[in-house]
Amino acid sequence: MAFGDSPVLRSYISDNSAGVSPDIIIAMARVNGGHTAPYGRDSYTAEAEAALATLFDHPLDMFPVATGTAANGLALSVLTPPWGAVLCHPDGHITNDEAGAPEFYTNGAKILLVDGPNSKIDPDALRHAVRDRVGNIHCVQPAVLSLTQPTETGSVYTVEEVRELCAIAHEAGLRVHMDGARFANAVAALNVAPAELTWKAGVDVLAFGATKNGAATVDAVLSFDPALQKDLAYRHKRGGHLFSKMRYQSAQLTAYITDDLWLNNARQANAMAARIRDALSDTAGISIIGDPQANIVFCQVPTPVIAAMHHDGFTFYDDHWAPGVIRLVTSFTHTPADIDAFTTAMKSHLTTYIHNEL
Incomplete structure (x- = not known):
């Protein structure tokens, strides 16, 4: 199976989690x-x-x-x-x-x-x-x-x-x-x-x-x-x-x-982080922190949404900084399909959270 083939890659803990080229x-x-x-x-x-x-x-x-x-x-x-x-x-x-x-x-x-x-x-x-x-x-x-x-x-x-x-x-x-x-x-x-x-x-x-x-x-x-x-x-x-x-x-x-190879891998990782940033930057209830340009994105996300994402099997760090702050790291193994699955799930859980809060 090639990198990025189904099932959807759900790990955003670190680029260290990826395999070897x-x-x-x-x-x-x-x-x-x-x-x-x-x-x-x-x-x-x-x-x-x-x-x-x-x-x-x-x-x-x-x-x-x-x-x-x-x-x-x-x-x-x-x-x-x-x-x-x-x-x-x-x-x-x-x-x-x-x-x-x-x-x-x-x-x-x-x-x-x-x-x-x-x-x-x-x-x-x-x-x-x-x-x-x-x-x-x-x-x-x-x-x-x-x-x-x-x-x-x-x-x-x-x-x-x-x-x-x-x-x-x-x-x-x-x-x-x-x-x-x-x-x-x-x-x-x-x-x-x-x-x-x-x-x-x-x-x-x-x-x-x-x-x-x-x-x-x-x-x-x-x-x-x-x-x-x-x-x-x-x-x-x-x-x-x-x-x-x-x-x-x-x-x-x-x-x-x-x-x-090193640059192609990095370009892929950077592009996938940019895809996350672009998908979430205009989403009410989520804030992109700082100015991510490489393959790391920090976001402020409601804590119930974080819990729901973890329940879905998505992994990322969220307990090292302020409450609700998560870190997402992409690698050369992530694909657009992986990113879209992640951002779609997060937006869905955010919609549910906002509805329940009203």
């Missing part, structure tokens, strides 16, 4: 024969690194890891000393959903929150945060600016916004890390080259996500600064992510970016 499974099978050098010394890993360097139009060092948490933690560990601080938005994944892993990998560096609307860091707030702390011996020293792209609420930093924030950070002596767990969705939403959102804008290290968008067991740290290579290599091993059979992770990454 068939092309990636085929790629893993193709590298399965014979023997090759272990620990990343194989030709498949060299091929993946070269392919990524071509994609980003820049020399880079690639370090495959098992999780996005590891990618973020390892990236941050080479960018800040233990007495340093990582500046991120209050909605940032690294401060809310990684169980202290960034602090662990950095040997205790502190996370400082810098607010801004739509889950994006405000440039003036960033200027204030670094101005009051840099050089003050009594404060942890701002060392890294961390940008989540797209944000945890589905908004996307534009190229100009990334460039401005990176310039502020670099002027104050900070390095820049980008949490790109859904980086493909941001690139697809903006229709720009990956280089424009990363090193050309001032990003030093990217946590490059693949698992949420069709890969099986791999994300990667991509460093655009060759001076970080040695430190990253040792931390990669020390952190337990130097795979002995790395050819399988590397093959996934090569297949992921070949023939625009």
Whole structure:
């Protein structure tokens, strides 16, 4: 059965819930024969690194890891000393959903929150945060600016916004890390080259996500600064992510970016989120929260309607935020038929709810 075939897909919990792109499974099978050098010394890993360097139009060092948490933690560990601080938005994944892993990998560096609307860091707030702390011996020293792209609420930093924030950070002596767990969705939403959102804008290290968008067991740290290579290599091993059979992770990454698979998957996921947004945005009783541009949509929905949707078998998060706030995440496996079934059911339950309230 192909992805999206009946029965209707009812899961909107996370794009992590989706399966693996068939092309990636085929790629893993193709590298399965014979023997090759272990620990990343194989030709498949060299091929993946070269392919990524071509994609980003820049020399880079690639370090495959098992999780996005590891990618973020390892990236941050080479960018800040233990007495340093990582500046991120209050909605940032690294401060809310990684169980202290960034602090662990950095040997205790502190996370400082810098607010801004739509889950994006405000440039003036960033200027204030670094101005009051840099050089003050009594404060942890701002060392890294961390940008989540797209944000945890589905908004996307534009190229100009990334460039401005990176310039502020670099002027104050900070390095820049980008949490790109859904980086493909941001690139697809903006229709720009990956280089424009990363090193050309001032990003030093990217946590490059693949698992949420069709890969099986791999994300990667991509460093655009060759001076970080040695430190990253040792931390990669020390952190337990130097795979002995790395050819399988590397093959996934090569297949992921070949023939625009990563972008096609992201475009599908984004389009399905837009379909939800468009279907519900003009529905009385439902409010779309923020400005979703990627594959995440937050809605304010009456709680009885939420209960009815769960009763119908639709799954999504609704107990992490304010009462009545739900998060819907789409993936490359969702189809228009899936989305229409979801929005039709929600509108039907909303009609019943409104009728009962009158």
